Amino acid sequence: MNNHHARILIVDDNPRNIQILAKLLTEQGYQPEYAMNGEEALEWCSLEVFDLILLDVMMPDMDGFSVCQQIRESDNNAETPVIFLTAKTDMESIKKGFQSGGVDYISKPFAFDELLARVETQVELSLSRKKLKEVNHWLEDEVKNRTEELESLNQQLLKANEELHLLDKAKSEFIQLLSHEIRTPLNGVLGSLSLLKSIQMVGESKELVEILDLSVQRLERFSFMALDVSNLRSRGKLALNREETDLDEIVELALAELSDKIRCHNLKVILHHKPELETVLTIDRKYITKALINLLENAISHSPANGTISIDICKKNQVLQVTINDEGAGFPEKIIEHPFKPFSAYQRHDANFGLGLHLTELIMESHNGQLQIGNNESHGAFARLIFHPESARVNV
Numbered sequence: 001m002n003n004h005h006a007r008i009l010i011v012d013d014n015p016r017n018i019q020i021l022a023k024l025l026t027e028q029g030y031q032p033e034y035a036m037n038g039e040e041a042l043e044w045c046s047l048e049v050f051d052l053i054l055l056d057v058m059m060p061d062m063d064g065f066s067v068c069q070q071i072r073e074s075d076n077n078a079e080t081p082v083i084f085l086t087a088k089t090d091m092e093s094i095k096k097g098f099q100s101g102g103v104d105y106i107s108k109p110f111a112f113d114e115l116l117a118r119v120e121t122q123v124e125l126s127l128s129r130k131k132l133k134e135v136n137h138w139l140e141d142e143v144k145n146r147t148e149e150l151e152s153l154n155q156q157l158l159k160a161n162e163e164l165h166l167l168d169k170a171k172s173e174f175i176q177l178l179s180h181e182i183r184t185p186l187n188g189v190l191g192s193l194s195l196l197k198s199i200q201m202v203g204e205s206k207e208l209v210e211i212l213d214l215s216v217q218r219l220e221r222f223s224f225m226a227l228d229v230s231n232l233r234s235r236g237k238l239a240l241n242r243e244e245t246d247l248d249e250i251v252e253l254a255l256a257e258l259s260d261k262i263r264c265h266n267l268k269v270i271l272h273h274k275p276e277l278e279t280v281l282t283i284d285r286k287y288i289t290k291a292l293i294n295l296l297e298n299a300i301s302h303s304p305a306n307g308t309i310s311i312d313i314c315k316k317n318q319v320l321q322v323t324i325n326d327e328g329a330g331f332p333e334k335i336i337e338h339p340f341k342p343f344s345a346y347q348r349h350d351a352n353f354g355l356g357l358h359l360t361e362l363i364m365e366s367h368n369g370q371l372q373i374g375n376n377e378s379h380g381a382f383a384r385l386i387f388h389p390e391s392a393r394v395n396v
Contacts, residue, residue: 012056038062057086072101240284247279294356302328330375
């Protein structure tokens with residue numbers, strides 16, 4: 001470390017000693033100042049900051065020990081190292097010197113090499129402490145500045161999160177309003193369609209009524225799905241009405257509701273379920289039924305005529321699973337990569353499948369369960385509802 005320009009205060013009542021020490025220190029690149037008694041030394045210390053103080057012990061009026069104690073109480077040099085210059089080398093004097101705040105002592109008459117070595121050591125330590133103190137102050141300022149920046153960013157994030165919450169709430173309210181505005185005229189259209197269907201029609205007129213009927217049904221289904229999505233996204237688990245429900249009954253109910261579509265496609269449905277398997281869960285019956293219907297409708301619409309759909313109900317590692325397999329073409333890779341985004345550009349929108357899959361995922365998330373989709377190794381696709389023990393109590 002470069003000790004040049006280090007400031008050293010020499011305190012001694014002997015001018016000859018001051019002259020010798022000042023010359024020696026100047027030749028080594030130090031900047032010495034001097035005081036010939038304790039009062040002058042204290043005055044210097046009140047005005048200036050030194051890197052080291054060489055302090056004679058035996059001085060008139062005020063000895064070096066008293067001076068050192070007062071220096072330790074000063075503002076400018078409380079941490080400046082003090083080396084005593086003394087002819088008193090008895091143990092009691094040495095002990096008193098350290099107790100008064102000294103860091104080292106040099107016995108008189110002193111050897112120049114020893115004095116310079118001890119001066120250099122203490123100056124290096126003094127400068128290192130000052131540098132460390134500066135670094136600590138800098139770090140404190142940096143931490144303070146960064147903390148203020150983080151607090152500012154945190155406030156911005158909280159504000160942004162609040163705005164997003166308000167936007168999400170507004171979006172949910174808009175979806176509910178939109179769904180209501182769609183359903184109101186739909187009821188009139190459904191009523192008119194019901195009258196048209198009661199009239200005997202043939203040819204092109206009958207075909208047009210059937211197309212209109214199918215379109216209206218899809219629009220009505222979309223309206224109800226949008227309401228369910230809005231409700232689950234805004235309320236989460238609070239939207240659920242949990243009750244003990246047998247999963248077997250829900251599967252049978254979903255199959256019964258879709259029986260006409262199954263017959264229309266001439267499909268065979270196989271249910272795999274061990275009779276001893278307990279399938280009673282504490283779940284929302286209405287929503288889980290909708291989830292199963294969504295997945296079964298997708299399997300039906302993408303199964304070949306005369307194909308087979310299998311439904312497997314099993315338990316793996318205390319986790320109850322319902323897996324629906326079909327013999328269709330399977331999911332495109334883009335859908336598997338982005339499976340649960342509503343209205344994804346990669347999703348099939350027939351029968352509102354994009355929104356239906358998203359709704360099914362929200363239903364399972366609200367039950368702390370999972371929805372998995374994928375393609376089977378041989379052919380066809382699968383969709384799986386997973387009910388974890390912590391998400392829906394299973395009676396065992």
